[in-house]
Amino acid sequence: MKDLKILNAKIPNFKTDTWEKADILIDHGTILKVGTVLADTKETIDADGKIVSPGFIDIHAHENQLTGGDHDFFTAACEVRMGVTTKVGGNCGDSYNRLEDFCSRVNSQGSPTNYMMFVGQNSLRQHAGADDRYQPSTKAQLDRMKQELASCRKYGPVGLSCGFEYAPGVTTEETVELLSALEDPGYLTSVHFRADGAQSVSSIDELVAIERRSGYGMQMSHIGSCSAVGYMKEALARIDAARATGVDLTCDCYPYTAFCTGIGTAVFDEASFEKWDYSDLMVTAGPYKGQRCDKALFEKLRAEEPDLYVAAFVMNEPEVALAYQAPYVMVGSDCGFTDGGGHPRGAGTFPRVLGRLVREQGVLTMMDALRKMTVLPAERLNLKTKGEIREGFDADIVIFDETTVADCATYEQPTLPPDGISYVILGGQIAVRDKIMVNGTLGRFIPYQNS
Ligand SMILES: [Zn+2]
Numbered sequence: 235m236k237d238l239k240i241l242n243a244k245i246p247n248f249k250t251d252t253w254e255k256a257d258i259l260i261d262h263g264t265i266l267k268v269g270t271v272l273a274d275t276k277e278t279i280d281a282d283g284k285i286v287s288p289g290f291i292d293i294h295a296h297e298n299q300l301t302g303g304d305h306d307f308f309t310a311a312c313e314v315r316m317g318v319t320t321k322v323g324g325n326c327g328d329s330y331n332r333l334e335d336f337c338s339r340v341n342s343q344g345s346p347t348n349y350m351m352f353v354g355q356n357s358l359r360q361h362a363g364a365d366d367r368y369q370p371s372t373k374a375q376l377d378r379m380k381q382e383l384a385s386c387r388k389y390g391p392v393g394l395s396c397g398f399e400y401a402p403g404v405t406t407e408e409t410v411e412l413l414s415a416l417e418d419p420g421y422l423t424s425v426h427f428r429a430d431g432a433q434s435v436s437s438i439d440e441l442v443a444i445e446r447r448s449g450y451g452m453q454m455s456h457i458g459s460c461s462a463v464g465y466m467k468e469a470l471a472r473i474d475a476a477r478a479t480g481v482d483l484t485c486d487c488y489p490y491t492a493f494c495t496g497i498g499t500a501v502f503d504e505a506s507f508e509k510w511d512y513s514d515l516m517v518t519a520g521p522y523k524g525q526r527c528d529k530a531l532f533e534k535l536r537a538e539e540p541d542l543y544v545a546a547f548v549m550n551e552p553e554v555a556l557a558y559q560a561p562y563v564m565v566g567s568d569c570g571f572t573d574g575g576g577h578p579r580g581a582g583t584f585p586r587v588l589g590r591l592v593r594e595q596g597v598l599t600m601m602d603a604l605r606k607m608t609v610l611p612a613e614r615l616n617l618k619t620k621g622e623i624r625e626g627f628d629a630d631i632v633i634f635d636e637t638t639v640a641d642c643a644t645y646e647q648p649t650l651p652p653d654g655i656s657y658v659i660l661g662g663q664i665a666v667r668d669k670i671m672v673n674g675t676l677g678r679f680i681p682y683q684n685s
Contacts, residue, residue, distance in 0.1 A: 236261040237662055239275045240633070243286035245623045246601055248609045253601075258286065260629040263662035268625055277664075279657060281633050287604050288621050289319025289630030289660065290584045291611040294424070294455055294486040294566025297323035297349070299330035300339050309571045310346040311671055312581040315651040316641075317607075318567075319630035319660045320348040320620065320680065325568070326426040326455060327356035327397025333386045337679040344675030346665065348630075350615060350682055352395035352424055353386050355379075355404065355412060367401040367500055371408055380415035390681020392615065393421035393450060398428035398440075400499050406440055410447045419449035420684035422614070426455040431509055434461040434469050442476045445483055453614065454485040456568050459493040462553035463509075470560050477562065484614060486566030487557045489586045491549040492645070493568075494518065494577035497532070498540020510548055516645060518543045519575025524646055543575045545645055555597040558587070564606045564614070571649065578648040582641030585652035589640035600636060616683045629662035 240258040245268065247254055257271035292313060300306045313321055323329070329336075333351055340349050356367075362378035364371035371379065383394065394413055398404055413423060423444060427437035437460060445452040454460075454473075461469035476483055495501050497515075515527040519542060522531065527544070535542055557563050565587050569580030584607055591597040598606075612621025619627045632655060639654030651669040658666035660676040 288608040290607040292321040293611040295321040296570030314346040317632035324352035329354040340679040345677035369403040397426040424453040451482040457485040462549040466553035492545040492547040578643035582643035586641035631659040633657040
């Protein structure tokens with residue numbers, strides 16, 4: 235007897251831009267049939283006309299550092315409840331464990347979602363002793379970074395991630411030289427830009443230059459927090475122009491108007507308050523949780539608790555919407571919960587796009603929104619059996635009600651699971667049923683196929 239059938243499914247066909255009504259037969263983690271399924275199976279789900287989508291692929295995520303404690307997969311456990319079945323960690327220049335350790339831990343004990351990983355440039359810098367974020371690395375340090383990056387290849391990284399805004403001392407030169415250690419332009423570079431706002435266009439120019447000089451595909455991180463502050467039109471025009479000349483540049487974006495990061499990072503160096511007010515910043519954890527900053531509170535927390543996350547309300551929602559309307563912008567959560575703190579995007583990004591942007595605001599069609607969460611990131615990541623509901627594809631699936639799907643996570647309660655998602659299926663087995671994660675060990679490490 236086969237494992238599972240899903241009856242009365244409404245399935246997106248991204249090629250024809252139409253919806254199909256069908257049943258789905260699943261066995262051993264694979265979709266065996268899409269059509270009419272009469273066979274008896276061990277388990278049956280009646281989707282009752284709800285949308286049955288490929289599992290969401292979060293191309294821009296952060297992972298928790300694996301220490302062996304309870305918090306190891308906290309962020310991924312929030313993600314799977316919003317439909318994410320595969321996430322890409324190690325972004326923005328930071329990968330918190332050595333790749334070898336991370337992938338062996340996920341493969342031996344499982345995780346709430348599948349993982350793919352970038353290797354972070356700023357983490358490589360730290361390992362090599364280049365720990366002053368305002369200084370370029372020395373030749374000897376860069377050689378050590380190249381060695382470590384090259385040695386990661388056998389574990390299947392997606393490529394190199396960069397966090398220029400966090401490490402102003404990193405040069406374009408260093409990055410191009412470091413990338414050469416991967417020795418194969420089939421890998422990707424993901425870059426958290428150097429500066430936002432008025433400098434976002436020149437930041438994009440730097441990404442284009444890196445793509446041109448290295449030949450590695452470029453994934454621009456969270457374009458909203460770079461340019462949805464009065465500069466999105468210009469930024470998209472710049473990217474359109476580069477793409478028209480053959481530059482392989484795509485982006486991701488999260489559907490919120492606040493970004494969130496550590497109060498001690500270079501993002502909040504003094505000059506940043508020429509463009510922002512202290513009161514734009516909200517503390518996300520600890521005794522001041524929920525409180526807006528003033529200069530005194532900001533300076534106290536930056537000195538005493540540099541790792542504390544603050545949310546900064548600086549973006550314009552219509553500009554975030556504009557970003558999503560570009561065909562090369564995917565949905566990426568940028569999630570990452572620390573102990574007790576964080577941004578609701580880690581539990582709300584995907585349902586928020588489906589509920590708020592699609593249903594309430596009509597910014598995107600349901601088909602286009604799902605495309606940005608499934609088949610587009612699957613193609614970008616060379617995942618040849620993910621991103622579509624098709625025979626022979628992996629049975630990573632989300633079943634949701636398009637009339638009720640909505641994010642519930644808020645800045646006050648950032649980890650609340652969404653409404654409207656009835657099942658999340660990972661590798662053919664039920665991971666989430668009605669907001670509850672019933673199996674948090676179905677995820678595996680997916681080595682990136684660089685060709
Ligand atoms: Zn980032």
